[in-house]
Amino acid sequence: MSTTPKTTEGREKFGSRIGFILISAGCAIGLGNVWRFPYVCGEYGGAAFVLLYLVFLVILGLPILVMEYAVGRASQKSCARSYNILEPEGTKWHWYKWFAFAGNFILMMFYTTVAGWMIAYAFKMATGQLTGLGTSASASASGAAEQAFTALLADPFQMLFWMVIICGIGFFIVGLGLQNGVERVTKVMMACLFVAIVILAINSVMLPGAHAGLEFYLMPDFGKMIENGFGDAVYAAMGQAFFTLSIGASGMAIFGSYIGRDRRLTGEAASVAGLSTLISLLAGLIIFPACFAYGVSPDSGPNLVFVTLPSVFDQMWGGQLWGTLFFIFMSFAALSTVIGVFENIVAFCMDQWGASRRSAVAINAVLIIVLSVPCILGFNVWQGVQFPGIGDIQSLEDFIVSNNVLPLGGLVYVLFCTSRYGWGWKNFLTEANTGAGPRFPKWAHAWIAYGIPVLMVVIFIMGYIPKFQIWLGL
Template sequence: MDMSDNSSPATQGGAGQPREKFASRIGFILISAGCAIGLGNVWRFPYVTGEYGGAAFVLLYLVFLAILGLPILVMEFAVGRASQKSCARSFDILEPKGTKWHWYKWFAFAGNYILMMFYTTVAGWMVAYAFKTAAGELNGVAPDATGEVFAAMQADPLQMFLWMLLICVIGFGICGMGLQKGVERITSVMMACLFVAIVILAVNSVLLPGSGEGLRFYLMPDFGKMIENGFGDAVYAAMGQAFFTLSIGASGMAIFGSYIDRDRRLTGEAVSVAGLSTMISLLAGLIIFPACFAFGVNPDSGPNLVFVTLPSVFNQMWLGQLWGALFFVFMSFAALSTVIGVFENIIAFTMDQWNVSRRRAVAINAVGIIVLSIPCILGFNLWSGFQVPGIGDIQSLEDFIVSNNILPLGGLFYVIFCTSRYGWGWKNFINEADAGKGMKFASWSYVWIKYCIPVLMVVIFVMGYLPKFQIWLGLA
């Protein structure tokens, strides 16, 4: 067993310049969960679940959360807390002298940027639909015409740019206020509102007449449906969804580890964060699938499920305008919580890497994100002819790069770094993870984490690419 100890001052709790801290433990949990809870839970999870047959996919997703997501989440928290830095400097501090683990930071930084290049656009759709629904713009629209409303918005690059710009202004504005006064205070309020809204919506959906078939689709596993849609694709999608849901693999959670003290063990904190994130995903399914089946709507309509399928469902509901507006406000809060979390990671990286003030880091990255988000917008209209075989348009390509490549490969990097004698080492990781009170990390899991997880991830990664290679080579 590798129990090497690549010692450094940071290994014993961090050293260096004073760092901002969360005001409370609940603030850390809510903000970390807020970063994890986002469109991955309430937009991506339901439509991927619908595409791969419902409950069987949910079960597979939960397995990956437990055996892959949770250990890597603890590792991200541990690297952040031990170094007291973002990934811009964390690996420089923790790596053995003369090694090059710190090169990973550019991979992670790119991942955060590419994520925001399409995430801000989709988040803008949520805010747009909250306004459209509340204003009654979708009232009385025929079911087959809801797609035309969405298509009209996508065809208008100026409208989409303005909604994306609003998301960036809100997100960077909150981050510019600082960790406690901005990020922690506002995200905590948004999370509280989100939980209330999603519970109300889920209860309303489950109680709809005819919702039973949707509950069976969502809660009773049928692996035959999954196999029909491609078991390898489903496994690949479930792994990617587990990483996307928890925002792990691109140091999206490590930054929050750098903001907390060593009075609590990290496994318990990771379980709390993962539990809240998973609960939101499952509740989102309870909103969508019973409602779809209650009104005879197809649940496997892909990324357009939320914007095309659900508005027609709300139109048929009693008080549908109210439920629809509440749903998209909830979606907007979920999206903004992740935007704020990832923006904070990007800002902290800039501050640590180039030693600039928070205000300057906000200004630089706000311009960068806004400009680089434009291709995603244009991909739905002026550049709609750009299509990658087996993947899709610009937004689909950016999502594929992040969800199916950067996040799982980044997660694999954390596993190797925290278990290898040539990296930080298992002993240092366990010491950091188990500092404080609470749930201890399962030290018996060393063999599983060091050897089995990398093999499993590589196998799944290859499985996911095989169908695409067949398409690219003209074999499918």
């Protein structure tokens, strides 16, 4: 088994530590935080779900994030070659790379469409198409906002246009390279996003009637969670922890391969997880007070942001300006993840097949645009296509990634980094604890090697039981 990490001369590197943290956080901070987290939180009872999510973030998300960074940094490769380099001779851990590669594609098959909604709404808000959605009566305003969003979903050509715009911007930036494109652009976008979210959160909590939303978001009600299905809530909280940190599909391992060994990885992972969690919690402070202030149900699903916030901006002083800025920065959040995943896909092709960055960008841009079309059609032409216990095409793709690819991929990293038949605990600790900063604790071995796999399998089974009951008609 390899005990000394092999390096690759000429490997691209980040220009600074803050660049690595912001780009890693940028990949993690995206629609999972400001779009997915609020509506999933709303569906499973608010504050009670937040507590579950935070627990899974600490006991599952953070250790696996460190492991992804360690595998990437030790191998100096994307998942296309990292397992080949680190695995014991004759083992087949490297087969996982195809699972991760497929997961990245499936994620982009629906993520690019939702990211396109953000740019579409920035344009609509800037041009006044979303102003005057209703009177001061909240029900009228939210109803008009819902009609505007429904009209977008019903137009496949409009959604295709915005999805192609997202893909074009993302692949253009990735094509510029790591420092000149990915690092430079993402740092600016993350700074702008944070400022905008803080301002909007302050505004939202000061709305008339916001106290009910704060109570829903900050006061746990486990009774409501149990009513809605405790197993489903636990399963969703675990999936959200993985989705928020972009772990399990080697989305973070690629960034680990771009950093030096001057810092220990636990501190770096904690910084990224902390930034990502902060954005998620602030997004909830924007959404839930606004929901209760304007009479929008907090469990209204994936369209929550697009129904609630236009109504809020329509009642604000300077609402058109703030709405435009918000959806621009939401587009930044979406693009930061798109850029991160595109970089992972492009690096995979470069490492696996020796492709140039330019050719990898061109081929994958076409593939992702084509593969994203079913998600778009699922909202209109193919809206009759429904999967029992899951929902439409976008819900199916989200379910495959969030509830299957990410947790199972995370389990592979855990087993690889703790098993003597994989890279092994000793090698992992050596890599994770190289440099300055807090150490990854040795005493955590029992929990990580045995506790995490058992917990993940139990939760995985719990999450599937309701699905099987529906599928079997029980």
